[in-house]
Amino acid sequence: MRLIRGSLFAFVLALIGLAVSTVTEPPRSAPDLPAEAHPALRACFEGVWWVVDFVLTYPLYAITAVAVVCLPMALSSLSTLLPRRIHTDPQRLFTNQQRSIASSRAGGRCEMETIFFTRCRRLGAAGDHWYPWSLGGATTMDNQVWACTSCNSSKGARIPTFWQTARLEMRRRRYFPPDASLRPGDRVRA
Structure with missing residues (x-):
């Protein structure tokens, strides 16, 4: 359940990033996209360049964001691998x-x-x-x-x-x- 919540949180963050990237323009460091590109394809590339520019400009924030998203998912999946102690009845068979x-x-x-x-x-x-x-x-x-x-x-x-x-x-x-x-x-x- 925690893994699903973490995945949902990462998906929502990705959607927010994509929405912000479609509103803004690509950074100055991004190459010019061809004029005949489809608007949806152009929006995808703008989103990619927005992420690349953000990571290059603010590496500490990018690492923190990745840790906030990935660490709970990794810990929840790790907890399923750890053995649990199940308390069993000392008497196994019915009399x-x-x-x-x-x-x-x-x-x-x-x-x-x-x-x-x-x-x-x-x-x-x-x-x-x-x-x-x-x-x-x-x-x-x-x-x-x-x-x-x-x-x-x-x-x-x-x-x-x-x-x-x-x-x-x-x-x-x-x-x-x-x-x-x-x-x-x-x-x-x-």
């Missing part, structure tokens, strides 16, 4: 008791959705972390969904979207006990 509770809540059937947002018809085989354990998901009953092997492997370590979570919550209203938490997803708090 036998947690798995049996999840299976009985789901009626032994997979809780994941198929292509038309309907519940999968296969029998569940394992408890899956709705919010992935590797990305900070907790190993709790609130984060466990009962899934068949096919749905479990196809989900992988992706974070479910808001809408996937809302649809699972709506499906759970039909078969979950009234006292159980319907909304899946629980994270480890650092």
Whole structure:
């Protein structure tokens, strides 16, 4: 997001520079442009010569302007390369008791959705972390969904979207006990 803002800022600055260059005349050091040049092409060359003249006349201001535009973009892209510490739950696997509770809540059937947002018809085989354990998901009953092997492997370590979570919550209203938490997803708090 910061990279997009920085790029947008650089684009706006370039547009302002181009607008100023079309209003002003080329510097004295610029060669004469041919008279038969198209006005748009002439405006582009005037803009280029305006930038060249500005850099030659005010090098410190030019370096500062480049630093102001490029430094935030470079820092934001650098921060994405640095590793982040993800706090994971010390318990990786669900216990036998947690798995049996999840299976009985789901009626032994997979809780994941198929292509038309309907519940999968296969029998569940394992408890899956709705919010992935590797990305900070907790190993709790609130984060466990009962899934068949096919749905479990196809989900992988992706974070479910808001809408996937809302649809699972709506499906759970039909078969979950009234006292159980319907909304899946629980994270480890650092």
